[in-house]
Amino acid sequence: MHGFHYSGNQLKCEGVSVAALAKKFGTPLYVYSQRTLAGHFQKLDAALAPLDHLICFAMKANSNLAVMRSLARLGGGFDVVSEGELRRVVAAGGDPRKCVFAGVGKTGAEIEFALRKGIYCFNVESEPELARINKVAARLKKIAPVAVRVNPNVDAGTHAKITTGTYENKFGIAFEQVAGVYARASKLKNLRLRGLQMHIGSQLTAVQPFELAVKKVLPLVTKLAAKYKFEFFSIGGGLGIVYNPALASGPAAWWQTPAARGILTPALYAQRLVPLLRPLGLRILIEPGRFICGNAGLLVTRVEYVKRTGRKNFVIVDAAMNDLIRPAFYDSYHEIVPLKRRGGKTVSSDVVGPICESGDYFCKNRPLPKVGEGDHLALLSAGAYGSVMGSNYNSRPLAAEVLVNGRQSALVRARQPVEDIWANEKIPAWL
Numbered sequence: 518m519h520g521f522h523y524s525g526n527q528l529k530c531e532g533v534s535v536a537a538l539a540k541k542f543g544t545p546l547y548v549y550s551q552r553t554l555a556g557h558f559q560k561l562d563a564a565l566a567p568l569d570h571l572i573c574f575a576m577k578a579n580s581n582l583a584v585m586r587s588l589a590r591l592g593g594g595f596d597v598v599s600e601g602e603l604r605r606v607v608a609a610g611g612d613p614r615k616c617v618f619a620g621v622g623k624t625g626a627e628i629e630f631a632l633r634k635g636i637y638c639f640n641v642e643s644e645p646e647l648a649r650i651n652k653v654a655a656r657l658k659k660i661a662p663v664a665v666r667v668n669p670n671v672d673a674g675t676h677a678k679i680t681t682g683t684y685e686n687k688f689g690i691a692f693e694q695v696a697g698v699y700a701r702a703s704k705l706k707n708l709r710l711r712g713l714q715m716h717i718g719s720q721l722t723a724v725q726p727f728e729l730a731v732k733k734v735l736p737l738v739t740k741l742a743a744k745y746k747f748e749f750f751s752i753g754g755g756l757g758i759v760y761n762p763a764l765a766s767g768p769a770a771w772w773q774t775p776a777a778r779g780i781l782t783p784a785l786y787a788q789r790l791v792p793l794l795r796p797l798g799l800r801i802l803i804e805p806g807r808f809i810c811g812n813a814g815l816l817v818t819r820v821e822y823v824k825r826t827g828r829k830n831f832v833i834v835d836a837a838m839n840d841l842i843r844p845a846f847y848d849s850y851h852e853i854v855p856l857k858r859r860g861g862k863t864v865s866s867d868v869v870g871p872i873c874e875s876g877d878y879f880c881k882n883r884p885l886p887k888v889g890e891g892d893h894l895a896l897l898s899a900g901a902y903g904s905v906m907g908s909n910y911n912s913r914p915l916a917a918e919v920l921v922n923g924r925q926s927a928l929v930r931a932r933q934p935v936e937d938i939w940a941n942e943k944i945p946a947w948l
């Protein structure tokens with residue numbers, strides 16, 4: 518399911534030429550395919566159909582209001598991690614009663630806001646947090662729905678910065694301690710023990726870690742569900758996507774479906790997990806972020822200069838690490854393709870941004886088609902953890918975002934006016 522493809526030699530997003538979008542809206546520009554977003558959501562929804570389930574999109578991956586609206590329309594809820602995110606849900610027309618609130622550091626004010634909005638559940642990461650939620654709920658004369666996040670201590674085999682399910686990191690409550698925590702929580706008058714939650718990490722490309730974690734937690738959730746009359750079990754997010762087609766088996770064209778390349782698909786995920794989860798008789802929640810939106814977006818950038826040193830061919834583009842930080846931060850791979858495909862030899866290139874840091878690169882020594890000033894490139898699989906991790910470093914405005922639907926396109930975030938970057942800054946009177 519991929520809304521991006523070449524038609525002739527032109528890169529298109531659904532029925533729209535990406536070059537035309539770059540011309541109209543300028544660069545750096547995020548372009549999202551609504552068909553891809555919806556398609557990923559619906560595939561997952563269909564695969565989980567044998568279960569009573571709710572997909573809570575992890576909006577930290579992409580919180581553009583239009584992206585969120587398109588998922589809310591399909592019946593999706595959201596996994597939120599701050600008051601700001603919950604306010605975005607409301608602004609996008611989503612339903613807080615389909616939202617779970619995660620995160621290790623919820624403030625009293627955030628808890629109060631979520632309770633007033635009727636949040637479906639707080640995913641609780643520590644005992645002091647349980648006590649705080651109980652206290653806020655008592656003050657508001659409300660009963661707060663909670664689920665403890667269990668840390669199953671399963672190594673998800675992913676990048677160290679995005680693994681969460683082992684005792685080496687700050688998330689959740691250790692597997693061995695969970696039963697005791699529920700026993701103590703059951704004595705807190707303003708809590709309703711609504712379920713149990715886990716999340717083991719992000720960008721998992723095999724089904725085994727999910728299977729292992731679910732198998733490990735099943736006896737615990739079965740026991741606790743009977744004792745406290747749970748309504749749900751959340752198995753978290755983490756489904757990975759294909760970033761580098763060359764690493765996947767099978768034909769290596771980036772627009773081909775992951776299924777064709779033997780990658781983790783909703784069908785495989787469901788095939789292994791549904792039989793384990795169904796006997797529980799609970800509602801199953803999942804919190805996918807990247808799987809829904811990762812391959813639904815790309816970042817378009819313009820080539821400013823080509824600089825040939827004795828050793829290197831630097832392609833200097835107008836996007837930078839402030840627009841897409843993943844390569845700098847996680848050494849992650851993003852496929853880079855030209856908007857206009859042409860034949861000819863490839864050149865080993867470093868694609869770099871204009872920011873004054875050596876870490877400001879998108880690829881190193883990668884064979885790329887020869888490009889020159891004014892050509893455009895697309896960084897693929899940038900729909901998740903792309904725009905949302907953007908910053909104003911070097912006083913660079915946040916990029917514009919466009920949503921495509923068939924032959925229609927709309928600007929869903931205008932490029933940030935440069936003066937907005939310092940709009941909240943003040944010069945003290947003594948200067």
Ligand code: LLP
Pocket residue numbers: 575578596619679681716718719720721753754755756804805806807808843847901902
């Ligand atoms: N649920 C919880 C509790 C999470 O912490 C996360 C992601 C998700 C769900 C969604 O995970 P996903 O389905 O997207 O893998 N910035 C990093 C990824 C950080 C993930 C943080 N937590 C990156 O660019 O790879």
